[in-house]
Amino acid sequence: MDSLAKNLQSVQQRIADAAARAGRNPNEITLVAVSKTFPAESVLAAHALGVRHFGENRVEEAVEKIPLVLRQLPNHPTTELPNITWHLVGHLQSRKVKDAAALFDFVQSVDSVALARRLSDRAAAIGKTMPILLEVNVSGEASKYGFASAPREPFFAAVREILALPHLDAQGLMTVAPIVAQADDARPRSAFRALRELRDELRARFPDRPWQHLSMGMTDDFQAAIAEGATIVRIGRAIFGERK
Numbered sequence: 001m002d003s004l005a006k007n008l009q010s011v012q013q014r015i016a017d018a019a020a021r022a023g024r025n026p027n028e029i030t031l032v033a034v035s036k037t038f039p040a041e042s043v044l045a046a047h048a049l050g051v052r053h054f055g056e057n058r059v060e061e062a063v064e065k066i067p068l069v070l071r072q073l074p075n076h077p078t079t080e081l082p083n084i085t086w087h088l089v090g091h092l093q094s095r096k097v098k099d100a101a102a103l104f105d106f107v108q109s110v111d112s113v114a115l116a117r118r119l120s121d122r123a124a125a126i127g128k129t130m131p132i133l134l135e136v137n138v139s140g141e142a143s144k145y146g147f148a149s150a151p152r153e154p155f156f157a158a159v160r161e162i163l164a165l166p167h168l169d170a171q172g173l174m175t176v177a178p179i180v181a182q183a184d185d186a187r188p189r190s191a192f193r194a195l196r197e198l199r200d201e202l203r204a205r206f207p208d209r210p211w212q213h214l215s216m217g218m219t220d221d222f223q224a225a226i227a228e229g230a231t232i233v234r235i236g237r238a239i240f241g242e243r244k
């Protein structure tokens, strides 16, 4: 087996083990393979091994890579659409919204009401409703994008505005945990727990939406994220190898 196949099998096994330890069904956890910095060939190779969800963090890179991948993928036999879902996981600048709306199937990194408005308008213009997640900076690190989760009221006010936008479908929350040097550092797990608690509050506050997704967990911390309820894990290095 080549290293991609081995890496993928190991990640899938670790997801299944973490789910089992948490008493969860591994089928409720979607693996998004984060292919940033890796070429179209790597995406095609992972797709051939069964991966269907891919994440990119820069629109400039995706503008090149996504069409290249789509041209080489076989279409799904019944839908006749490419059987792949592209997730934007990095910060979206307003001048890139037009490209992002056209290229991506899911935007996990909505971090302001202004961006949400622009994205809804662009989605409307091309006849799409875009599934989104709200990115939250639960750890409050100054270097991070995302809505502040404290105090709660301004965040809830932003959520209310976003839920009123007709061409967005808000399905949950996303976060990037603090990067830590030691595997036993408790801060990532606290961040994941905080995101889950915030999701539970949203369910109580805006009960007409299911708030079904918690996108949290990367190569170094996805098992802790699964223990805290992640439904989407975003994994790059453990699948594709170290980035240059």
Ligand SMILES: *Cc1c(COP(=O)(O)O)cnc(C)c1O
Binding pocket: 034, 036, 057, 089, 090, 176, 218, 219, 220, 234, 235, 236, 237, 238
């Ligand atoms: C790069 C990236 C990932 C994947 O990180 P790895 O450590 O390579 O697993 C996940 N989420 C976001 C937002 C990223 O930018």
